[in-house]
Amino acid sequence: MRGFTYAGPGVPAQLTELPTPEPGPGELRIRVGANTVCGTDLRILRGEKSKGVRLGAVLGHEVAGYVDAVGEGVEGFAEGDLVAMPPSVCCGVCGPCRRGTEHLCEDVHLVGYDIDGGLADYMLIPREARARRQLVKAAPHLEPAQLSLAEPISCCLNGLDNYRVEVGDVVVIVGAGPIGLIHLQLARIAGARQVIVSDPSETRRATAEALGADLTVDPTASDLLGTVRGLTDGEGADVAVLCIGVPALVNDCLNLVRKRGRVSIFAGLAGEGWSNIAANLIHYRELTVVGASNSGRESFVRAVALIESGAIDTKSLITHTFGLSQATEAIEFVASGEGIKVAVIPD
Ligand SMILES: [Zn+2]
Ligand SMILES: [Zn+2]
Incomplete structure (x- = not known):
């Protein structure tokens, strides 16, 4: 599969050939439907943000896709389900986690930072994320790019x-x-x-x-x-x-x-x-x-419901779509400040 990988601060990220992940026990693999590009991705690529970003990680944290392979012991999901998840995988035991503010976890792992993200053909849903019920199933009528916006919407709900x-x-x-x-x-x-x-x-x-x-x-x-x-x-x-x-x-x-x-x-x-x-x-x-920073499960579930119901207009926000092979162009387009939200779709 292809993945748009981080090569260091200020170094252009590249679409690289990677092994397609195989889901182990408790894991799932999704076929990426869409990944919307975030201002944070730009800040990572410009070298303005490098904390927690792993060299070689696949970028992209606003991702939605279809369940493609289900690992042993995973229940409640079937091939073809449209899903998304909040990108912070928290430790569950630190102070912020214990106080119910898991998005502020002291030992957080983030999709698109150190967990391989959504600017790829496939993405693996980590066992911890699945175990903490972070993966949310959405109404099948949604376009994946609409569901990708659950991430920024949930962050804004946390802000609100x-x-x-x-x-x-x-x-x-x-x-x-x-x-x-x-x-x-x-x-x-x-x-x-x-x-x-x-x-x-x-x-x-x-x-x-x-x-x-x-x-x-x-x-x-x-x-x-x-x-x-x-x-x-x-x-x-x-x-x-x-x-x-x-x-x-x-x-x-x-x-x-x-x-x-x-x-x-x-x-x-x-x-x-x-x-x-x-x-x-x-x-x-x-x-x-x-x-306000990041989002947790609770605001993410609310965001998905707001998208499904149409209470939030997501279609008007997605003004441009690029194929995964044009991920560099998509990021450059976001940097130009034109358009509103840019979706990258595996082509
Ligand atoms: Zn974002
Ligand atoms: Zn924690």
Whole structure:
């Protein structure tokens, strides 16, 4: 089989010929249906993120596929089932795992980092993941690429659990890439009165409008802060969600919310992630600032249900599809910032 393998920070990944994995006891093999490319994949390839990434690992953690071979002792799955799983395989015994936050596991193994991922013809579902019931069966009517989005959607649900949207809230989403467009849809579902989306790209703003944004703002041409204050009697929004990893925008988000408002630093910043902020905005205005990273089983199952029901529009998010033989081109296309979500499909 072919796999798009990591060759080190800043080194171009390559499609390489690998042995097709054979499922041992407790394992399953899936035939990859689709793997959507994530901003994190780009950061890995650019050398901005190397922690936990194994040399030679097959990249890709947003993967869905069809059960192709079932190992000894695996029950509940049959050949042809459409499945996906949250990519973090946790230890189950560390502090975060014991507290029910397995996605923050101290000894996590991640699909597409050190476990071979979905930019391949086939992928092996590890025994531990299967034993912890991470593999989720989805409705067969879905296209695999739609189901691949369960991963980013579950991460956004985890973020939403932390920043909360209450009925009637005004929410500002900073950045209308795939993640921003998912937060936008979740804010709508959660009962936001008004969702304002800021992004310099005209096409991304148009997509945000099509997906339910009440107002979109080009921050390079108009005053986002003034607009938000104008809509909220000068108070500011209830919630701001940062969905692009630009350090200066952290402080902008602190300014965008009202007193006692909530800010989510959802996007990761490059390197150690330093950003200059006016901490007194948090102090005097009693802000709540939260983060979010990865997702666990619980949010993943919710994400699959939201996709199956159509409550989240996944088809509009997948704007481009590439064959696996063009994985390099697919990654380069994502780097260009064009389109929303790019799916890679074995050809
Ligand atoms: Zn991702
Ligand atoms: Zn753990």
